[in-house]
Amino acid sequence: xxxxxxxxxxxSECGFYVHVPFCETKCGYCDFYSVPLMDRPTSPLVAxxxxxxxxxxxxxxxxxxxxxxxxxxxxxxxxxxxxALFSALGDVAGTHKPREFSVExxxxxxxxxxxxxxASAGVxxxxxxxxxxxxxxxxxxxxxxxxxxxxxxxxxxRRFGIGRINLDLIxxxxxxxxxxxxxxxxxxxxxxxxxxxxxxxTYEAGTRLTSQLRAGVLTPCDxxxxxxxxxxxxxxxxxxxxxxxxxxNFARPGQACLHNLIYWRNDMYIGAGPSAAGYVDGVRYKNVxxxxxxxxxxxxVGHAVLQKERVTGAALAxxxxxxxxxxNEGIALGLFASRTGxxxxxxxxxxxxxxxxxxxxxxxxxxxxxxxxxxxxxxxIISDLYADVHAAEALSDRS
Amino acid sequence: xxxxxxxRNFSIIAHIDHGKSTLADRLLEHSGAITKREMRDxxxxxxxxxxxxxxxxxxNRATIQHKYNGQAYMLNLLDTPGHVxxxxxxxxxxxxxxxxxxxxxxxxxxxxxxxxxAYIAVEANCEIILVINKIDLPAAHPEEVALEVxxxxxxxxxxxxxxxxxxxxxxxxxxxxxxxxxxxxxxxINAPLRALIYDAKTDIHRGIINHVRLKDGVVKRGDKIRxxxxxxEHIVTEVGKxxxxxxxxxxxxxxxxxxxxxxxxxxxxxxxGDTITLATHPASEPLSGYEAPNQMxxxxxxxxxxxxxxxxxxxxxxxxxxxSSFTYEPVTSDALGIGFRCGFLGLLHxxxxxxxxxxxxxxxxxxxxxxxxxxxxxxxxxxxxxxSPSEMPDMxxxxxxxxxxxxxxxxxxSHFVGAVLSLSLDRRGIHKxxxxxxxxxxxxxxxxxLGEIIYxxxxxxxxxxxxxxxxxxxxxxxxxxxxVKLDILVNAMAVDALSVIVHRDKAVTRGRRLIxxxxxxxxxxxxxxxxxxxxxxxxxxxxxIKAFRKNVTAKCYxxxxxxxxxxxxxxxxxxxxxxxxxNVEIPQGAFMSILEPDD
Ligand SMILES: Nc1nc2c(ncn2[C@@H]2O[C@H](COP(=O)(O)OP(=O)(O)OP(=O)(O)O)[C@@H](O)[C@H]2O)c(=O)[nH]1
Ligand code: SF4
Ligand SMILES: [Mg+2]
Numbered sequence: 002x003x004x005x006x007x008x009x010x011x012x013s014e015c016g017f018y019v020h021v022p023f024c025e026t027k028c029g030y031c032d033f034y035s036v037p038l039m040d041r042p043t044s045p046l047v048a049x050x051x052x053x054x055x056x057x058x059x060x061x062x063x064x065x066x067x068x069x070x071x072x073x074x075x076x077x078x079x080x081x082x083x084x085a086l087f088s089a090l091g092d093v094a095g096t097h098k099p100r101e102f103s104v105e106x107x108x109x110x111x112x113x114x115x116x117x118x119x120a121s122a123g124v125x126x127x128x129x130x131x132x133x134x135x136x137x138x139x140x141x142x143x144x145x146x147x148x149x150x151x152x153x154x155x156x157x158x159r160r161f162g163i164g165r166i167n168l169d170l171i172x173x174x175x176x177x178x179x180x181x182x183x184x185x186x187x188x189x190x191x192x193x194x195x196x197x198x199x200x201x202x203t204y205e206a207g208t209r210l211t212s213q214l215r216a217g218v219l220t221p222c223d224x225x226x227x228x229x230x231x232x233x234x235x236x237x238x239x240x241x242x243x244x245x246x247x248x249x250n251f252a253r254p255g256q257a258c259l260h261n262l263i264y265w266r267n268d269m270y271i272g273a274g275p276s277a278a279g280y281v282d283g284v285r286y287k288n289v290x291x292x293x294x295x296x297x298x299x300x301x302v303g304h305a306v307l308q309k310e311r312v313t314g315a316a317l318a319x320x321x322x323x324x325x326x327x328x329n330e331g332i333a334l335g336l337f338a339s340r341t342g343x344x345x346x347x348x349x350x351x352x353x354x355x356x357x358x359x360x361x362x363x364x365x366x367x368x369x370x371x372x373x374x375x376x377x378x379x380x381x382i383i384s385d386l387y388a389d390v391h392a393a394e395a396l397s398d399r400s
Numbered sequence: 401x402x403x404x405x406x407x408r409n410f411s412i413i414a415h416i417d418h419g420k421s422t423l424a425d426r427l428l429e430h431s432g433a434i435t436k437r438e439m440r441d442x443x444x445x446x447x448x449x450x451x452x453x454x455x456x457x458x459x460n461r462a463t464i465q466h467k468y469n470g471q472a473y474m475l476n477l478l479d480t481p482g483h484v485x486x487x488x489x490x491x492x493x494x495x496x497x498x499x500x501x502x503x504x505x506x507x508x509x510x511x512x513x514x515x516x517x518a519y520i521a522v523e524a525n526c527e528i529i530l531v532i533n534k535i536d537l538p539a540a541h542p543e544e545v546a547l548e549v550x551x552x553x554x555x556x557x558x559x560x561x562x563x564x565x566x567x568x569x570x571x572x573x574x575x576x577x578x579x580x581x582x583x584x585x586x587x588x589i590n591a592p593l594r595a596l597i598y599d600a601k602t603d604i605h606r607g608i609i610n611h612v613r614l615k616d617g618v619v620k621r622g623d624k625i626r627x628x629x630x631x632x633e634h635i636v637t638e639v640g641k642x643x644x645x646x647x648x649x650x651x652x653x654x655x656x657x658x659x660x661x662x663x664x665x666x667x668x669x670x671x672x673g674d675t676i677t678l679a680t681h682p683a684s685e686p687l688s689g690y691e692a693p694n695q696m697x698x699x700x701x702x703x704x705x706x707x708x709x710x711x712x713x714x715x716x717x718x719x720x721x722x723x724s725s726f727t728y729e730p731v732t733s734d735a736l737g738i739g740f741r742c743g744f745l746g747l748l749h750x751x752x753x754x755x756x757x758x759x760x761x762x763x764x765x766x767x768x769x770x771x772x773x774x775x776x777x778x779x780x781x782x783x784x785x786x787x788s789p790s791e792m793p794d795m796x797x798x799x800x801x802x803x804x805x806x807x808x809x810x811x812x813x814s815h816f817v818g819a820v821l822s823l824s825l826d827r828r829g830i831h832k833x834x835x836x837x838x839x840x841x842x843x844x845x846x847x848x849x850l851g852e853i854i855y856x857x858x859x860x861x862x863x864x865x866x867x868x869x870x871x872x873x874x875x876x877x878x879x880x881x882x883x884v885k886l887d888i889l890v891n892a893m894a895v896d897a898l899s900v901i902v903h904r905d906k907a908v909t910r911g912r913r914l915i916x917x918x919x920x921x922x923x924x925x926x927x928x929x930x931x932x933x934x935x936x937x938x939x940x941x942x943x944x945i946k947a948f949r950k951n952v953t954a955k956c957y958x959x960x961x962x963x964x965x966x967x968x969x970x971x972x973x974x975x976x977x978x979x980x981x982x983n984v985e986i987p988q989g990a991f992m993s994i995l996e997p998d999d
Contacts, residue, residue, distance in 0.1 A: 018958055200954035228949040249954050264958045278959040285962055310962070320965050327956060355983065359927065378926050379952040388972040 014066045015281070016263040017099070019054060019090065020274030021072040022046070022292055025110065029143030029213075030171075032205035034276035034290040035073035046275075046292050047082040049299040051089040053273040056303060058093045061271055061281070065097040067260035069104075071128075076110040084118055091122035101259040103128055103167075108154030109146040116161040126165035126258075127158045128196075134185040138174045141219075142202075143209065155192050165256060167196035172230040173222040174202055182230045183237070190241045195256040199234045200249050201227055228377060235373065248327050248376055265328045267321045275305065284311050315394035318343040319387045326383055331363075331370030345369065348393035349386050356382060404655040405584045409476045409613065410529075411459070411493040413521060414503035415511035415870065416482035419533040421445055421456050422565040423503060424479040430571050431464035431475070433643055444479045444644060449755060456481040457752060458723070459489045459599065461611065461657065462644035468579035475578060476657040482513055484872050485746030488693040488725070490517055492672075494524035495687075496598045496613035496657055499582030501574070502555070503533045506540035506562075510548050510837055512811050512872035518553050527582050530555045531574060536564040548837050585615075585655030592683040593617030593625070595652075595660070595676040600667060602721040608664040609646070612676060613657045615687055620651035624679040625662060628686040629671050633679050634662035667721045693725045694875065695743030696804075697750060697770040697854055698787040700731055700897065701757070702739035704764030704988060705976040709738045715761030716740060719753065726753050733790065735895045735981045736766065736991070741787055744770075747854060766979070766988040768897045772851045775802040775878040789899035792885050795936060801883040801901065804850040807832075808873035812865050814842045819864040827852035828903065850875065851901070886911050886940075888918070889932040893982045897991055907933075911941040914993075921990035924948040929984055 023043060024035045058065065070090065078086065094102055103126040104119055119127075133139050134148045155166055168189050172182050189197055202222070204211040213219040222230075235245055243251035247265055250258065263270050272279035276290035288305040289295050298305040312320060318341035325332045338344045346353070353369060356362040361375035361382060371379055412420040421442035428434050428443060444460035445451055459480045466473045478493045480486075494500070500521045504514055521528050530549055532542045546557035561577050563570035587594075599611035612619075619625065623636045638661040640648040652658045664670060675686035703712045716728050727743040744750040747770065754765050768788075776784050776793065777800035786792060808829075810820055817834070824831060824846050833845040848857075853873060861869040886907055888898035898918075902910045911933025918931055922945055929945040956964055978985035 016958075020959075201950070201952070203954055224948065224950055231950060248952060261957065264956075264961070267961075270958055272958065276959065278962070280958065280961070287959070287962065308962075316965065319968060320961060323964060323968060324956065324961065361926065377950050377952060378948060381926055381948070381951045384968055384971045384975075387968040388975045391972055 014263060014268055015061065015063055016067040016069065016260045016268070016270035017058065017065045017093065018260070018270055018272045018274075018277055018279075019050070019068070019070045020272070020277040020288075021050070021070065021075040021078065021086070022275045023072065023077050024074045025077050025107070025145055026143075027209075028145075029141070029209040030202060030205070032208050033073065036292065038077055043078055043082045044085075045296055047078065047086050049296050050274050051085060052299055052303075053305065054089050054093065057271050057273050057279075058096070065093065065271070066100050067263060068094060068099050068102045069260040070124075071103075071105045073105075074107045074110060075104055076106045076115055080114060083115055087118050087122040087124075094123040099123075101126055101165075103165075103258065103260055105130070106154070106158075107146055108150035111154050111157055113157070113161075116157055116163075120161040120163060125163060126167070127163050128167040128198075128258075129154055129169065131168040131185075131189060132171045133174065133177070133181075134188045135177075135181050138171075138177055138181065138185075141174055141176055142171065152192060155194060165196070166194040167198060167258065168192070168194050169198045169200065170234075171200050171202050172234065173227040175219050175222060177222065177230075179226065179229055179233060183233060186234060186237050190237070190243075195253040196258065197238060197243060197251045198249050199231070199238075199251065201231060231377065232373075244329075246329050248379060262328075265324050267324045283313065283317075284309060286310075314341075315343070315391045317341050318345075318390050322386055322390065323383050326369075326371060326379065326386075329370065331368045334367045334369060343390060343393070345386075345390075349389040352385060352389055404587070404589065404653070406471060406473045407476070407585055407655045408473060408499070408578050408582045409478075409497045409585055409655070409657055410499040410501060410578060410582050411478040411480050411490070411497050411521075411526075412501045412503060413480050413490055413493075413517040414482055414533075415505070415508075415513040415517070416455065418482065418503045418505040418508070418511075418514070419565040420482065420503055421479050423501070423531070423533060423563065424460075424462070424477060426563075426565050426568050426571045427464060427475075427477060427575065428462055428644065430568070430575065431466055433462060433464045448759070449752060455483060457486065459493050460644070461642045463641045463657070464643075466575045466579060468576050473579045474656075475575070480517075482517070483746075483748055484513060484516070485744075485749040487516065487520065487874075488745065490520050491524070492598055494520060494526055495596060495673075497524075497526055498585055499527035499529065499578070501531045501578070502528050502549075503531045504545055504549055506532045506534045506542040506545050507537045509541075509545045509841060510552055510811060510843075512809050512843075512870035514549075515552060515809055515811070515843070516872040516874070518555075522553075528555055529574075529577055529581055530557075530560040532560050532562050533565055535562050535569065536567050544838065548841065552835075552837050552843065587614070587654035588616045589618060589654040591616035591654075592681050593619050593623075593676065593678045594683045594687055595619060596687045597627075597670060597672055597674050597676060600670045600672055602667060606661055608661075608667060608670055610660045610662070610664070610670065610676070611657075612652070612660050614652050614654050616654050616683065617678070618651050618653040619660065619676070619678070625660075625676050626679040626682060627671065627674045627676055628683075629674040630669065632664075632669060634664055637661045637663055667724055672724065693745055695727055696746055696850065696875065697772060698741060698743050699750060699770040700733065700736070700739050700741050700768040700788065701728075701754070702733070702736040702766040702768075704766045705973075707763040707765070711761075711763050712740065712757075712765070715757050715763045716742075718761060719757055723753070723756075725749070731788070733768075733897050735897045735986075736768070736979055739766075743787065766991065768991045769900070769993075770855070771901065772804050772854060774804075774883070774901055776800070777802065777880075789885055789901050790896040792899075792901070795885070800880050802878040802880045803883060803901075804875055805847055805877055805879050806850045806853070806873040806875050808846045808848050808853060808871055810844045810846065810861065810869055810871045811837070812842055812844070812869040814840050816865040816869060817842055817844065820844055820861065820869060823857075823860055823864055824848070827857060829853075847876070848873070849879075849881065849903075884935045886914075887934045888914060889930070889934060889939075890918070890922070890986065891929045891982050891984050892932075894934075895981055895986070904935075907935060908940050915941055915943045917993045918986075918990055919943045919945055921987050921993055922984065923987075925984060926951075927983070 022035050023038045102124045105128045131151045238251045246257045275295040278287045286306045286309045289307045295305045363370045461478045464475050480490045546560040550557040561574050594615040595612040601609045626633045639652045641658040677683045728740040731741040829846040829848045835843045882904045887894045915931040928947045931943045932939045933941040
């Protein structure tokens with residue numbers, strides 16, 4: 002199914018993403034596809050997930066260079082299912098010898114047995130949702146864990162030889178101050194993890210936090226304060242040797258998340274599990290976001306793909322631009338042109354010049370990057386450039 | 401062929417919604433012109449927009465039969481629009497009639513347009529039959545209303561006919577009265593042909609359908625005709641009548657109303673108001689035509705999203721061939737590009753034309769705020785007329801700015817007089833006269849700057865009189881005033897399409913209101929945007945749209961890409977509805993925001 006002709010696109014590295022759609026409870030801000038576990042049996046899903054994983058891995062002829070198991074919270078699975086899942090994943094890892102194998106974990110759901118299973122499957126990186134070191138902020142977010150779970154979680158992973166650890170932090174939480182944010186950053190840095198992701202809280206459609214906001218029972222963080230928090234994070238983390246390599250991601254040298262880099266460079270990845278997306282040989286697909294229908298589809302047709310789209314032309318250029326600009330490494334114009342057929346200097350030249358004039362982008366030796374100031378308003382820059390690229394296409398269609 | 405003595409030509413005129421079209425329905429039904437099965441409300445309102453809005457926009461005609469005193473009569477009726485914007489349609493209708501039915505709502509009584517339309521009929525020397533309609537309404541007080549009309553217009557109350565266009569009551573008497581009281585058309589059947597073109601429509605298959613009313617002579621298929629003003633000659637291919645469906649007849653003769661086809665392709669070749677005669681046997685004098693419709697408000701139409709200037713031009717040409725009551729000419733704006741400056745009879749007319757353009761030609765229109773014509777006196781003693789503030793010459797060469805004034809009649813229940821007077825004061829009105837129509841109702845006469853009442857005066861009047869007030873106006877002259885051109889600067893650039901001409905006393909309030917509204921319309925950018933209202937070099941109001949400090953999505957991973965792209969796709973579509981002025985994106989709605997009433 003995926004052995005289509007590899008186009009002239011520079012795509013050799015393929016990631017593998019697996020989505021485990023369960024959590025203990027649903028956090029107030031979360032719009033990932035995940036359902037609260039309750040007493041739900043997880044083995045029917047895990048059985049299909051294994052089928053999906055084996056099928057996808059089997060049909061892909063190239064090399065899988067990264068693996069990322071996310072969700073949801075993969076670590077909430079009961080032991081037997083957890084074991085079954087990671088034995089299948091361990092097989093894939095054994096065959097492909099990926100350069101990185103990450104698993105998302107909630108600090109409160111980690112224990113020695115599970116850690117042992119992860120380590121023996123070949124997992125070498127753990128990403129934990131820390132979010133905040135302040136109980137009241139965690140409460141606003143409706144997170145289950147408490148700050149005191151974070152350090153033990155990190156220590157446990159290290160004990161099992163998993164040294165590469167990411168901690169997620171959230172800023173812009175209602176009630177958060179610049180001081181509490183600085184404290185969360187400081188404590189995280191002091192743990193010595195090699196990767197920190199700082200996310201500005203967003204109000205996604207359909208989440209409880211969004212309805213609270215609409216109902217007026219929640220006062221959102223002031224835009225200026227949020228910008229200050231973002232700038233503070235960049236400053237503190239840089240000061241402690243973490244380089245920002247994507248808008249929200251900071252890493253010690255050599256510790257950037259290879260799997261996520263595949264997304265941001267707009268390269269190939271396979272997806273398995275409910276709601277997982279994939280992008281292989283120019284085709285994007287997305288699985289059904291429903292456990293029941295996922296099970297049915299895997300059983301009846303052997304896959305759970307609901308949407309599929311070949312991305313070409315301005316859409317491809319637009320996507321690539323949208324992702325690559327998030328990276329501090331920026332867009333290499335030559336590569337961009339050979340891959341998408343669109344010369345950005347040609348279609349957005351005057352816009353880039355104007356943005357450069359305002360100090361929002363840098364154009365240096367064939368590479369376009371956002372500056373610190375530009376990163377703060379990245380969405381509006383991307384939106385403008387995206388429109389330029391499409392306008393240029395519409396023009397050339399007309400003539 | 402029917403004897404001319406048994407032909408009656410008449411129009412139905414009234415204030416808006418007093419029941420003209422519904423009465424026409426009853427007349428058509430009564431005479432059997434259309435069957436009950438074919439009947440639908442306001443049958444003659446055949447334009448989609450007329451049916452949706454429940455108002456008549458174009459005058460419509462029909463020919464019906466009626467027996468009176470054992471004699472068959474042929475009645476040509478014209479249903480006219482009531483709205484002030486379309487008064488010229490009424491004037492035009494008069495030229496094809498000897499009489500009118502002046503309808504007055506038995507519950508509402510005389511309204512501003514009742515008076516205005518009645519005057520048009522009087523001026524045209526038409527016989528007026530007063531019809532008090534809607535007598536079925538519980539709130540009806542027909543006798544009082546008849547007396548009110550007598551008081552205002554001097555029409556004898558005792559001659560009024562009472563009808564209900566809803567139940568059909570009084571329709572027979574009305575038709576009898578038409579036969580008895582409206583004079584037969586005069587004219588010479590043996591004289592050389594003189595037919596007045598009182599309207600013309602474009603039919604894609606048949607070319608121009610001329611609506612004619614014959615004064616003298618006879619016309620039939622095969623005749624070679626000449627239009628007296630334009631001077632072009634054509635061969636008649638068909639003549640017919642509206643029953644109300646067009647039906648071909650062997651000939652039309654003096655006194656009759658009908659249509660005439662002569663292979664004329666476009667409206668450009670027809671002059672409404674022109675007289676048709678026979679080329680072989682021409683009349684010496686043409687009939688007196690009518691004044692061309694007078695455009696009172698002007699605004700620019702620019703191509704909107706997905707529309708190119710040539711598409712818009714084509715759409716305007718096509719619509720103009722169907723309705724030549726608006727004008728258009730090419731115009732270039734720094735802010736909006738190439739478009740058309742259009743003239744309309746009023747605001748409703750403007751909205752209707754825009755709606756019809758978008759509907760009938762599938763184009764998108766960006767419209768600027770409407771303005772009236774100003775007369776500019778220059779230093780060299782000459783005058784020019786400008787139809788947009790952006791046409792204002794350099795102020796150093798301007799001696800004086802004159803604005804159009806109109807005479808306006810407002811009719812209200814007497815306890816609202818105070819409210820109306822204070823509203824008129826606010827609009828720089830000059831109160832001229834107060835006239836009691838009855839102990840409880842008053843007609844106030846004013847002179848107003850047209851620019852003060854043409855946009856939202858009617859809404860304001862409605863709201864300060866609990867919906868009872870009505871107004872009608874007509875242009876009288878241009879008068880000098882302390883007027884200034886107010887410029888709006890967005891990010892230090894004057895946006896020509898946003899300029900307005902205002903009275904100096906109101907400049908600050910107006911300027912402030914304008915930029916506050918603009919501030920709401922323009923979204924934040926990556927940089928700060930100053931908004932200023934200025935008279936010449938003097939800034940009289942300012943606001944700032946702050947730059948956003950943070951505008952970035954925290955997360956974007958593999959599963960988000962398609963969704964994020966759809967979002968960008970949507971934003972891209974949104975940008976198309978923006979006009980780029982300098983580096984600022986101004987939504988198209990902002991150009992109309994000048995017009996919106998105060999919040
Ligand atoms: N009760 C009652 N309602 C009537 C009568 N005549 C008309 N109406 C209603 O009054 C409203 C306006 O009627 P129209 O016939 O559209 O009025 P019009 O004078 O043609 O209006 P314009 O063309 O917009 O000037 C409609 O809702 C009619 O149904 C009547 O005799 N009695
Ligand atoms: S744990 Fe993560 S995936 Fe689960 S609900 Fe919370 S934020 Fe969402
Ligand atoms: Mg009508």
